[in-house]
Amino acid sequence: MSFVSWLSFVGDEIGLKTLFHSSWDVYIIIALRMIRLIGFGSTSLILALYLKALGIDESYIGFFMTLTFVGDLITSFLLSLVTDQIGRKRVLILCSVVMLATGFVFTTTENYYFLLATAVIGILTPSGGEVGPFRTIEQSSIASLCHQSQRSDIYAWYTFLGSFCAAFGSFVAGSIIELTRAEWGFSEIESYKSVFGLYCILSLIGVVLSLFISGGIEAKKQSIEPRSEAPTDEESTEGSSANETTQLLANEESKPKSSFFNLLPHLSPDVYLIVLKISLLFGLDSFASSLTPLSWTSYYIKRKFGIPSSYLGSVFFITGFISGVTSLGSTSMTKRLGPVVTMVATHLPASVLLAVLPFPNSFVVTIAILVLRASMQTMDVAPKHVFLAATVPDDDRTAVFGFVNVVKTLAQIIGPSIVGVLTENGLQWVTFVVGGSLKVVYDLGVLVTFLTFNKNAAY
Template sequence: MASRSIPIPRRGSALDPYLFFAGRFVRDGARSLMAILVVIYLAEIGFSNSQVGIIFGFSLAGGFVISVAVMLTSRGVSTRTWAVVNMFITALAGVLLIVSNDFWILIIGGFFGSYAASGAHWGGMMQLEQTGIAAVVHQERRTQAYSNLSIASSAGRATGALLAGLSTLLINTLEWEPISAYHAVLWLYVGMHGLAALVYLILSKAVHPQSIANDNTSSFLANPFKARARRPILTISSLFAIDSFAGGMVFESFVSFWLFTKFGMSAAAIGGLLIAAHALNIASLALAPWVARRIGLLNTLVFTQVVSNIALILFAFAPTVLIAVVLWLLRALFDEMDVPTRQAYMMGITETDEHSIMAGTANLGRGLGRIPSATVTGWLWAGALTVTPWIAAGTLKIAYDLAIWIAFRRVTISSRSPRGS
């Protein structure tokens, strides 16, 4: 009897799910590396803060445009092709970052290659992973598969952070010039995307939804407004935008500032707390399939988040550092359980040929919701210690949880997912 921890493919190569996990590990390792180094490197080669901001702005816009392109062409361009092309484009943008100091060339590179290290994550590649896994993994195993994917992401980000430290080793120990050291690590970034492209190239054709691949009458372009399941697709995407906006208000840098200012915690103590929280996040991902098997996907993605967000609000009012730490760790334990469950739920309430439309539209909603949240959070802080961001984020997320439960509590998942209208 197969272990519950292994997502058994329903068709295609038995390697397909693991290739997605490996690709996410490598890709998010590179993304983490870039997130740490890119601002330092751009400053080192002479760009001002405003120029870096412009490059990042184009980077986020490019991530959005590529995400739209992936969604719209999901019927005509295979999952494997788009995944390989995405990795090739990102690697090429990394080469531009190394060989050119020209502002306009780096704007182009940032647009296509997501130097901001975020646009590509929530956009096109995430959609391809979600639909590809849904195409080759049995419905009852998808939550486990998405959990494994997210765990691979966490491991990749940790690895990328370690690799970024190579630049410091090269500068301080081997006495390299800073720019040469950064170039060496950025070449590693390029190579990691080349490796990810090779991983995705091995994917079988089965990762492209079979009903689309065999349907010669389908339009080349996918339109969420004409989808049979357009009502659940547009509803869930709008709600995801609210959740993403609220989630974007809770940055680790703000958490650190709060703990330092209110309780006088040292940087080392804060770092230890955040490491423990990340460990509990991974535990949260691992526990999600077990919880979902017992209370259902929708209940898991809703009620675990209610607990997490109540802890977030209470964190703002913690009277002692011990209570604050306990509340933050409690939040971390429940915080990620909705990630694999919402992905499995989205695939479960749409038919196979509309999986890509659901995933693409939902991820675009999450990306658009995240863009203004940092600015709004800055306004709420207003240079003073205030509980407003915590209350606003927690309240909005609880409202999202209840709204999604009310909207979908009567929607059932079957082997042939229900059609919405």
């Protein structure tokens, strides 16, 4: 195989050709996620440290994070129901504005209760991952913009570039803290506020970018008219290929006329059952993740090994970069193994590594575990999107994606408070063991429950 042929093969395997031929809307959606996750990665790294610097106890920090997830749950749920009715573009613009306002408040005030109210109403993440309805809208928009066979490629790049930028955000936060303290003489609290200042700038860029999205991301309504006669052979053939979005279970009925019920997804009972199972399993995984979010993980490592915040940013940049790069391999695995096998085969080893993370007393060994886990932990994200997108029609995807993401957020609510109480009592290591063990249960549950749908969902 010549070098050019080899490059072409690699480009196909990692979805680079698909990305290159995508529409501008896809590029803007990915760019929005990149910019947003730089902000999320930077602020989540220092959130617990910032609140501690303000003199807040760990239990109150956990309570702060719990209520932040509650606010995200409410806004995500409400907006996911009405997004396709009022417009995906409008909601993206609105959320970017709210994100900007959130950053402004954290930059200008130190009052705990004011910060808490802003975190609940606004958009802020303790975990380093997505919050708000952004992810829901973008996932459903990509499914609308891309052919079914291209989704795994685009979702893989969507995941990779987002993960890279979240990692880069951690590095930027550490660099800002080091620069402002060493070169400009800022106090610790002022340095942390500088990170939130960056959050404001990134949010403003997000507002501007959202304005350039076209109407192509909006949901395409799929009308299904009743037939009084049996379809001809020709009509049956056309019908079987016309709607690729219902390839798993396409037994949908006409939508009711009531404007209220039109806000809710109307799927067949079998599809509802699948969505319910997916939601419960994803919720278990999210609860496990809420026990070890980036904010608390960085706090644990800093406290255990005495690592400076600036150095900590570099550590999580490296692990995040590795995580993002390896996530590109998921599209090749999904095409060959199907999304379910890909999810479990990559996520299960990462779950085991999370459970053993607190046991080494060596910083080097701990970092080695973080790096090894990072090489696998996000390879299941794109296959998740592919599998879920294959189960529901286009004009219900935002609501269904929103429902699943709301369940995941709901599952994260209590986790940070548990971490806060355990940390205050010197037992934070327990959260890694419990979190990793629950993730193992999740992985086995996905394999047992959805293995029969594996190949059908791949394309």
